[in-house]
Amino acid sequence: MIKALRGMKDILPDENEKYIYFLENATKLAKNYGFEYIETPILEETALFKRSVGESSDIVGKEMYEFVDKGGNSVCLRPEGTAGVVRSFVEHKFDRILGVKRYFYYGPMFRYERPQKGRLREFHQFGVECFGEDNPYEDVNIILLLKDILDFFGINYTLKINSLGCQNCLPPFRELLVKHLYDIEDGLCDDCKRRIKTNPIRVFDCKNESCQTILKDAPRLGSALCKECDESFEFVKKKLDELGVEYEVDTNLVRGLDYYTKTAFEFVSGDLGAQNAVAGGGRYDRLVEFLDGKSTPGIGFAIGIERILDLIELPKKEMNGYYFGAMDEDAVSLIFRLGHICRKRAKTEISYQKKSLKAHLKAADKKAARYCVVVGENELKSNSVWVKDLVEKEEKLIKLEDFEKGSGL
RNA sequence: GUGGGUGUAGCUCAGUUGGUUAGAGCAUCGGAUUGUGGUUCCGAGGGCCGUGGGUUCGAGUCCCAUUACCCACCCCA
Known part of the structure; x- marks a missing residue:
């Protein structure tokens, strides 16, 4: 892998x-x-x-x-x-x-x-x-x-x-400090000895206590x-x-x-x-x-x-958009078309698998969709779609032509 | 570059002094009388126990090596 x-x-x-x-x-x-x-x-x-x-x-x-x-x-x-x-x-x-x-x-x-x-x-x-x-x-x-x-x-x-x-x-101060550090070099830890050459100012935040006590008399940048x-x-x-x-x-x-x-x-x-x-x-x-x-x-x-x-803590995510599901094989092409229309309005996910209503509701919930739109045998017969608002827990049967126009919700 | 710790299911981890078929929770999928979500209950799938070697009748467990990740030093955002 x-x-x-x-x-x-x-x-x-x-x-x-x-x-x-x-x-x-x-x-x-x-x-x-x-x-x-x-x-x-x-x-x-x-x-x-x-x-x-x-x-x-x-x-x-x-x-x-x-x-x-x-x-x-x-x-x-x-x-x-x-x-x-x-x-x-x-x-x-x-x-x-x-x-x-x-x-x-x-x-x-x-x-x-x-x-x-x-x-x-x-x-x-x-x-x-x-x-x-x-x-x-x-x-x-x-x-x-x-x-x-x-x-x-x-x-x-x-x-x-x-x-x-x-x-x-800075340069004159650095020179002064380096000179001072060489004077007290023997008392410094190995890291600080190295720092004299690489980054002398760093010695001041050495965690070694003995270094800190020796450095008490060292020149300070603030006063320079x-x-x-x-x-x-x-x-x-x-x-x-x-x-x-x-x-x-x-x-x-x-x-x-x-x-x-x-x-x-x-x-x-x-x-x-x-x-x-x-x-x-x-x-x-x-x-x-x-x-x-x-x-x-x-x-x-x-x-x-x-x-x-x-x-950072992310603000709580709200349920939004649509989830489309079919309960009948023949309804898949319809919801695919409807879902495509909805994409112009909001986040839309379409399930291509025929599943039970329960399964679709579950999936819609997981996808954090606001509206679960399902078409089954009954809806096909009556030329409508079944829509449930997952937040308000309200469900409606909406005429196909109304839904396409974006009304009825 | 130098230390220390940890590698077991998709994720988080249990796994006794070595012992037979490897465990839980979460997640996933399915079910709980016909088309109603988040909670509950039941069930299922899913593992070369990081890799290679060694010890042993027998290794997830012990030893060595190796590798990856994590934490710290250092340094920086």
């Missing part, structure tokens, strides 16, 4: 209903905020992700589905959505036009990781990106949109925010922010306070993608297992330049769709 690849899942009708429910409402909210739909290819040149996400990141370093295509190009399945949108933005020269552009997207992403709860190799994200707006109001705006989406679905979460600094304050970053972070916090949006400043919050600057945020949920981030995002003011565009500020977020689906 051939099975789906590791970490890849079929999205079956049950799950899909939720998926569509999520997508429809998230889309609507994003549009209300002025975002427009954009779709970019799933396959992109490898260099795109090396230059945007960053070669030092785990995503590019070891998690990409990368291969050489028949033309000899190094390509990969996108591991995240932002890079492609930025590529498109630059390629179509929108960086030359002044003004603000807002996009949203959704679709599959691929990362070659060991699967676990909330982590798949093929997963789906819904994300938004805003270009050309450096006003911290937009940081607040983006957080509000994300909050609105999560609130719409009644999800419990904690909002964590942090500032990652910019090109002026430049004036501009500090002001913008303070502004975001102030606005969130004013709006009554609860948040936690988490100085350990680090985005794993190299392009993030300044405001970073994450919505976490306690009901998700170890992979507790439902959504995350932040500002990326240098990314457009990294991809050969004219310097343009950007900010966005992405929601892990599988993760949010885990937290």
